Amino acid sequence: MTLKIGLLGLGTVGSGIPRILEEHKQKITQITGTEIVIAKALVKDEFEKQHLAVQYDIPLTTNIDEIIQDKEIQIVVELMGKIEPARSFILKALSNGKNVVTANKDLLAQHGRELIDCASENDCDLYYEASVAGGIPILRTITNSLAGDEVQRVLGIVNGTTNYMLTKMVSEKMTYDRALKQAQELGFAESNPTNDVDGIDAAYKMVILTQFCFGMDIELSDIEINGIRGLALEDIDMADRLGYVIKLIGSSEINDGHVSASVGPVLVPKQHPLASVLNEYNAVFINSTGVGQSMYYGPGAGSLPTATSVVGDIIEIGKNIKLKMTGRPFNVYHETKNLASDEEIISKYYFSLEVPDKVGQVLKFTEIFTRISISYDQIVQQQADGQRARIVIITHSMTKAQVRKVTAALKEVADFKLLATYKVLKD
Ligand code: HSE
Numbered sequence: 001m002t003l004k005i006g007l008l009g010l011g012t013v014g015s016g017i018p019r020i021l022e023e024h025k026q027k028i029t030q031i032t033g034t035e036i037v038i039a040k041a042l043v044k045d046e047f048e049k050q051h052l053a054v055q056y057d058i059p060l061t062t063n064i065d066e067i068i069q070d071k072e073i074q075i076v077v078e079l080m081g082k083i084e085p086a087r088s089f090i091l092k093a094l095s096n097g098k099n100v101v102t103a104n105k106d107l108l109a110q111h112g113r114e115l116i117d118c119a120s121e122n123d124c125d126l127y128y129e130a131s132v133a134g135g136i137p138i139l140r141t142i143t144n145s146l147a148g149d150e151v152q153r154v155l156g157i158v159n160g161t162t163n164y165m166l167t168k169m170v171s172e173k174m175t176y177d178r179a180l181k182q183a184q185e186l187g188f189a190e191s192n193p194t195n196d197v198d199g200i201d202a203a204y205k206m207v208i209l210t211q212f213c214f215g216m217d218i219e220l221s222d223i224e225i226n227g228i229r230g231l232a233l234e235d236i237d238m239a240d241r242l243g244y245v246i247k248l249i250g251s252s253e254i255n256d257g258h259v260s261a262s263v264g265p266v267l268v269p270k271q272h273p274l275a276s277v278l279n280e281y282n283a284v285f286i287n288s289t290g291v292g293q294s295m296y297y298g299p300g301a302g303s304l305p306t307a308t309s310v311v312g313d314i315i316e317i318g319k320n321i322k323l324k325m326t327g328r329p330f331n332v333y334h335e336t337k338n339l340a341s342d343e344e345i346i347s348k349y350y351f352s353l354e355v356p357d358k359v360g361q362v363l364k365f366t367e368i369f370t371r372i373s374i375s376y377d378q379i380v381q382q383q384a385d386g387q388r389a390r391i392v393i394i395t396h397s398m399t400k401a402q403v404r405k406v407t408a409a410l411k412e413v414a415d416f417k418l419l420a421t422y423k424v425l426k427d
Helices: 018-025 024-032 050-056 085-094 103-119 140-145 160-171 176-184 198-214 233-241 302-324 361-371 400-412
Strands: 002-008 037-042 072-079 098-102 151-157 223-225 244-255 258-269 281-288 293-299 348-354 374-386 388-395 418-422
Touching: 002 085, 002 302, 002 348, 018 037, 018 050, 018 302, 024 037, 024 293, 024 302, 037 050, 072 302, 072 374, 085 098, 085 103, 085 140, 098 103, 098 302, 103 160, 103 198, 140 198, 140 361, 151 198, 160 176, 160 244, 160 281, 198 223, 198 244, 198 258, 233 244, 233 348, 233 388, 281 348, 281 388, 348 361, 348 400, 361 388, 361 400, 400 418
Parallel strands: 002 037, 002 072, 072 098, 223 258, 258 418
Antiparallel strands: 151 244, 151 281, 244 258, 281 293, 348 388, 348 418, 374 388
16 A cells, blocks of 8 residues: 655755655654655656756656646655745645645745635645754644643744854954855855844744744734844854853743744843754744753754654644544644733844933933833943044843834934843843
């Protein structure tokens, strides 16, 4: 008996699938009780992928109907990325009774509910472990292993490109442009790296993680998103001097049933486990009432790591098909969305401020912070040349509403320039 799959896309991740199925054929057959065979692969250009077709004996097609209408294909694996035509192809596959595996975070974050509902209506499985943190088995861990736990906060370094760039900017003082170019050459970056550097890719992953951790379907617009564009080497240096490292952190947390999510540069204490996540590696750090603190670390992109997650999903579906148990959502946990207000979102903050280098300026901005009841944890004058002075403040905990107020007040002072406002992670 064989289980036939149809592959949509034979790119970086897609080409890892036949390799894994071949190299671990005996083990996979033992686990699923059936041999898994790629019946057909959809490609844009048959000639370009001919070497893979020959190497792994995969029939190629440029016509999606040859996969979706093929009655023998039970699982469709979508690895094309982007929204269209991936969304339409998945909906058609599900409507034709085919189970689906995808690594498409853009699609899941923006059209997840539509796809999940379509899968349920057709008694099909829809799995997407590889959509968050590529090779790290994080979604299955949350939905299965932490099913009896209560997650309070999930923090993620879930974009390899920006983590690689920040690592190089910190350790080698590499410029932003050069670091981005290297990340692109190494193949971590999205086809349009804007999504990486502006925090969008990380935000897609936080939408999915929020769904799994808190059962809530949040939208991209519910997330405060800031990228690393414009991050100054002075702030990286200052963070270092104060005992922190700047990371692009996705965060989602729940307080009194209210969820808040953000993506942005965050000052992470050097002793925090997330500070040790370097280069293109990803990590997801969870605070939960049962387990306490746990961190899941590994490669967030790349052919074999991501393809391994995809094959894990295929095997899971293979088992469900055998047990006639397909049709249960990957994550069953569901709660009504309830967003936290700005008064409920609390963090320590880092402010970098440029002021005239003359008498009375510290008093002037301290009056503003005092009026808004914000207390300093640390304050440092970084540079002062007789003209301008650069001041860095780390506050005690304050609300997002206070951040808005202080930011507006500082901007009103003609001589002041607010250079950066970042969250500071507590130990
Ligand atoms: N561009 C993504 C990253 C790839 O850099 O992490 C994996 O989603």
